[in-house]
Amino acid sequence: MSVLIYVFLAIGALFNLLGAVALLRFPDVYTRIHGATKCTTFGSIFSVLAVAVYGIARGGGEGGTMAIRAFLALVFLLLTNPTGSHALARAAHRSGIKPFRAVVDRLEEAGKEGR
Amino acid sequence: MRRLAERTTTGVLVFALYLLFSAFTGPWGVWAPDELLAGGVLALVVGWVAGPLVWERGGWRLLSPQRWALFLVYLVGPFLYAMAKANLDVAWRVITGRIQPGIVRFNPELATDFGRTFLANSITLTPGTLTLDVDDATGDFFVHWINVTDPSPSADAVCGPFPAWARRIAE
Structure with missing residues (x-):
């Protein structure tokens, strides 16, 4: 059981690290949102799963509460993360930040049509 | 009548979520009485206030x-x-x-x-x-x-x- 917890924690830490690297490496706000929020989500899912497994392994009332609340935290994370990153990206585009080295920008084109 | 149904449904859903959130808090793996009371009050308030907003755009089929x-x-x-x-x-x-x-x-x-x-x-x-x-x-x-x-x-x-x-x- 503790092996499983360590594996989950290791995967979570690895993806969180990659998210941090992406934040430094990627050129503009949109690609940074890809890197940061996505890798962080996957990393956080595994960290929370580790907590849930720990709770189940511990057993009893306290462990059960811990596991269930960890799962609920996961659910709310999965609900709020896309909403938040969408709001950030949309606000960035509306305030006029162009995507860096973009191949196409259909939203800009649609804006010119007078949406 | 429709408003009442909307408020009741929202309240019941909120209460179910609270039950999930506070599971295993009682002495034998069940719910503690004060948690049930807190959940009931919260469900009433949230159901009454937010009920009509939740189903405004036709969400019934999602149940x-x-x-x-x-x-x-x-x-x-x-x-x-x-x-x-x-x-x-x-x-x-x-x-x-x-x-x-x-x-x-x-x-x-x-x-x-x-x-x-x-x-x-x-x-x-x-x-x-x-x-x-x-x-x-x-x-x-x-x-x-x-x-x-x-x-x-x-x-x-x-x-x-x-x-x-x-x-x-x-x-």
């Missing part, structure tokens, strides 16, 4: 258990697979720095708000794609894609099986 079963299947099956694959792909792009970003436009042909929200959230949760905007009138999605292979892609090229599942679950 069907068949949709929830499908949603669970989707979550552990195609969605988890797509997310894991995309996570590894973006991880590789983080390391190598090979990106070809752009904002593409496609129409997944979803009619309802719930279907569109469902698909938009699925797209944003999958690394490498990020929903920027949805045109309310036409249902066009504007998605920031980290690796544009085709400037005018089909819905399937960007997000794979997601539109079909969104149609099945939320419409």
